[in-house]
Amino acid sequence: MLFPTATFGLFFLVVLPLSWLTMPWPHRWRPFIIAASYVFYSWWDWRFVLLLAGCTIWNQVLAVRIWQARVPSQRKGLLVLALAGDIGVLGYFKYYDFFVSSTDNMASLVGLDLPLSLKSIVLPVGISFFTFMAISYVVDAYRGDFQPTTLEKFAVYLSFFPHLVAGPIVRPAELIPQIATPRNPRRVDTSRAFYLIATGLFKKVVIANYLASSIVDEVFAAPGQHSSLEILIAVYAYAVQIYADFSGYTDIAIGIALLLGFSFPQNFDSPYAAVSVQDFWRRWHMTLSRWLRDYVYIPLGGNRGGTILTYRNLLLTMLIGGLWHGAAWTFVVWGGLHGAALVGERWWRDRRGVAALPHPGRVAALARADPDLPLRLPRLDLLPRRLVRRGVGDDRGALHGVG
Amino acid sequence: MADRPLPQLPPLLDDATRTLERAAAPTPPPEPRRRRARPPRDEGTPRRQWSAGHALVVSVLALALGLLLNAPGIHKSAFNKPAGWERDVALAFTGPLAGISDALLLDRPREGIQALVGRSGADEIHTDLGIPSPSPASPTRPAPAARPKPEPTRKLAFSPQKKLRIWIAGDSLVITPGYAIVRAAGASPAIEAVGSVDGRVATGLTRPDVFNWFDEIRRQVKKLRPRAVVLAFGGNDDKAYMTGVPKGTELGDFGSWSWRKEYGRRVGGLMDTINRAGAFVIWIGLPQTRSADQTRRFDVVNAVAQRQARKRAGRAAYIDTYTMFAGDDGGYAQYLADGSGRLEKVRSDDGVHFERIGGDMIARLVLKELNKEFDLTSWRKKPNA
Amino acid sequence: MIEGLFTGWGEPAPLVTSGVLAAILVGVGSQYLPARIPRLVMARFSRLPVLGQATVLAFSLMLTSALGPEGVAPFIYFQF
Structure with a gap:
């Protein structure tokens, strides 16, 4: 079920009153909202529900064990087990084919023929989002930051349909306390909710789609057939498209949660008005950025290990962030570029003692620092293939006599 | 969390609190270190809260x-x-x-x-096919602008000065191969892709109410004047129901004799429309898909299209993607080995559409077909070309 | 793609239409909108009577539907 569909409209018109009617009795509301979320998720494929339920039970059992365990080594062992399960499942569904084909191709470069087979696995919708939320639950329990709650509440936290398929990635401490007590039906921020839903729909359905069908899809599919001006405008159009698409969708999610009485963290804060790459990541997919900071960057050592280690941690964090976006080398390179840009900026800041690169005007900053250009890189689809082979070429050479 | 002490402000994001909604934050967040001072959020008239x-x-x-x-x-x-x-x-x-x-x-x-915004009439439902009427299989008049006879020795020649104009249209399955053809055409000095790749998701020939391809193709060949048109249809046509069926015609189930006859009339009608405008048709057939049932239905659609193309030998060609994308076992394959044994992803995760490399494979066959039909190379031998 | 940025200047650009430029302008421009403007819009909206709110929302739905594509637009971030 996608948000901008009639099916979802009907679903929500049923769920909204029932949710508020059962709200005063948590023991009724929680099973109801879990059921509603599972129905929402099963609209794609009922088998996905088993995965979501399995992920819920696995993480709940281990988070409780971790919290109860007193021996540090035991706690660590349980954490590793939980993470291995989560990352294993994510890795299997999302990266198996990527890993196998990459390994196989590398092996064939040195003349090896490995007996690996590809499986054409269907990626369950939203798996990257709910796995990350589950990881934060387990890690918070390990750190002693958040006491694991009941299975029922954790199941609501993980499956709550507004955030289930595309975020925002909400922390346990943000959502579980809201689940624990009934929301106040007399004070709902409806105007903000309606504003977010209406503008989110407009961004997603009108702006993003119009740009995709008018220029982006065509130019990115055959750049060789278009003029420089078209390519330049298409690059900017894609930047706006991906922003409108994603921020529009999460705005709708936040608005829907608000109507149900829940407040979600903001996910976008005018990212293209950023004055540096670091600033960009504070404003773009904010809930992922802070997840990466708290569960990747800081565990790696953050900036406590000296300059070189900080640079390494930044780079690794962004590489993982890149890989999270998709199983392809283009995403790895994309993450690498962002990591390198963050390192460069930090190096500059350490040397000059300024917070960010100087910027001659905002629009110029967008053009020059162009923090999101690498976001579009995966779209270019030119990396490994272009390096390794040139099939039916997309060279402009044929047209311009330069190639 | 906002109140969790961090050893130092990490550079990736130094103010976690900004990511929290102001309304949700139980305690006012500390003012983040920012270059630009921001006014507090709740200045001016506050919002009125309403009930559920x-x-x-x-x-x-x-x-x-x-x-x-x-x-x-x-x-x-x-x-x-x-x-x-x-x-x-x-x-x-x-x-x-x-x-x-x-x-x-x-x-x-x-x-x-x-x-x-120039979209008047977007809500109108228009199911009139308007395809050349009596017997689409054998047009009574010879197509005026079409080449007289398919003689291999007298191929129509094109050159960088007089390029072969090709146009590409179809359902979602044409999009990736279509752009691959455009790229391939760009690499050939004697071919020019005209118009955009007209690939429309969830459309076909059975449902002119959803999108009327018969109108669209008639309009576009007139406007763009292509000499070759590449089409891919049928991915959404594996269903019994059709709109725009002539009065008095009873359609049977999908794949029945009456269904094949009506679908053939539509495919043939499109081919004739294009032939009469003086262009050659290249019809890209449907590939096998991950679903065996769907593949069986695609067999039916392919058989109809292939038959219509065969009837128009010299004016239309059919490209068989069915076997081209078969794996070692003859069935569906998402990855195929290229010439050097490297595994390449040729089909997308949905088990139906093509990946870019799959599109390139089809483009190569389309170019081969164009070279078979037209003379695209003799200009190289002329000294002043 | 990248080389195309430099080698094809002066050629016709039929895809760069006023609509595309306007959409980019709206998309980028909206990010420089002072935060008080949406706040003001929301505050004004919250003071409208029930029917007024419903009418505003219905017209925004109409605008989105009339300008949007037929069918559901695909969502880029679903692959994640």
């Missing part, structure tokens, strides 16, 4: 009024649904809705906006 009941009433009223304002569009979407009880129920509701909306003039703002 109010949210529900506003939602229901807004949706009801929205339904009336958008009635023509909603009626068209209902009409365009796949045949079945859902469509029947939806039509029973949207028909009267459109009537009420029209009577109350509530559909006028939508019309006005559509006219403003």
Whole structure:
């Protein structure tokens, strides 16, 4: 079920009153909202529900064990087990084919023929989002930051349909306390909710789609057939498209949660008005950025290990962030570029003692620092293939006599 | 969390609190270190909070009024649904809705906006095929602009000065191969792709109400004057129901004799439309897909299209993607080994569409076909070319 | 793609239409909108009576539907 569909409209018109009617009795509301979320998720494929339920039970059992365990080594062992399960499942569904084909191709470069087979696995919708939320639950329990709650509440936290398929990635401490007590039906921020839903729909359905069908899809599919001006405008159009698409969708999610009485963290804060790459990541997919900071960057050592280690941690964090976006080398390179840009900026800041690169005007900053250009890189689809082979070429050479 | 002490501000994001909604934050967040001072959020008139009941009433009223304002569009979407009880129920509701909306003039703002952005008539349902009538299989008159006879020795020659104009259209399956053909055409000095790749998701020849390809193709070949048209249809046509069926014609189940006859009339009609405009047709057949049932249905569609192309030898060619994309076992394969043994992903994760490399494979065959039909290389031998 | 940025200047650009430029302008421009403007819009909206709110929302639905594509637009971030 996608948000901008009639099916979802009907679903929500049923769920909204029932949710508020059962709200005063948590023991009724929680099973109801879990059921509603599972129905929402099963609209794609009922088998996905088993995965979501399995992920819920696995993480709940281990988070409780971790919290109860007193021996540090035991706690660590349980954490590793939980993470291995989560990352294993994510890795299997999302990266198996990527890993196998990459390994196989590398092996064939040195003349090896490995007996690996590809499986054409269907990626369950939203798996990257709910796995990350589950990881934060387990890690918070390990750190002693958040006491694991009941299975029922954790199941609501993980499956709550507004955030289930595309975020925002909400922390346990943000959502579980809201689940624990009934929301106040007399004070709902409806105007903000309606504003977010209406503008989110407009961004997603009108702006993003119009740009995709008018220029982006065509130019990115055959750049060789278009003029420089078209390519330049298409690059900017894609930047706006991906922003409108994603921020529009999460705005709708936040608005829907608000109507149900829940407040979600903001996910976008005018990212293209950023004055540096670091600033960009504070404003773009904010809930992922802070997840990466708290569960990747800081565990790696953050900036406590000296300059070189900080640079390494930044780079690794962004590489993982890149890989999270998709199983392809283009995403790895994309993450690498962002990591390198963050390192460069930090190096500059350490040397000059300024917070960010100087910027001659905002629009110029967008053009020059162009923090999101690498976001579009995966779209270019030119990396490994272009390096390794040139099939039916997309060279402009044929047209311009330069190639 | 906002209140968790961090050893030092990490550079990736140094103010976690900004990511929290102000309304949700139990304690006011410390002012983040920012270059630009931001005014506090809750200045000016505060928002009025409403009850949950109010949210529900506003939602229901807004949706009801929205339904009336958008009635023509909603009626068209209902009409365009796949045949079945859902469509029947939806039509029973949207028909009267459109009537009420029209009577109350509530559909006028939508019309006005559509006219403003040049989309007048977007809500009209138009199922007239208008394909060349009597027997599409054997046109009584020879196509005026088409080449007289398919003689291999007298191929029509093209050069960088006089390029072969090709145009590409079809359903979603044409998009990736289509752009691959455009790229390949760009690499050949004697071919020029005209217009955009006209790939329209969820359309086909059975449902002109969803998108009327017969109109579109007639219009485009007139406007773009291509000498070759690459088409890919059928991915959404593996269903019994069709709109635009001539009065008095009874359609049987999908794949029945009457179904094949009507579908053949449509495929043949499109080919004739293009031939009469003086262009050659290259028809890209359907590939096998991950679903065995769908593949069986595609077999039926392919058989009809292939037969129509064969009937028009010299004016149309059929490209068989079915075997081209078969794996070692002859069945569906998502990855195929290229010449050097490298595994390449040729089909997308949905088990139906093509990946870029799959598109390139089709493009190569299309170019081969074009070279077979037209002389695209002799200009190289001429000294002044 | 990248080389195309430099080698094809002065050629016709039929895809760069006023609509595309306007959409980019709206998309980028909206990010420089002072935060008080949406706040003001929301505050004003919250003071409207029930019917007023429903009408505003219905017209925004109409605008989105009339300007949007037919059918559901695909969502880029679903692959994640």
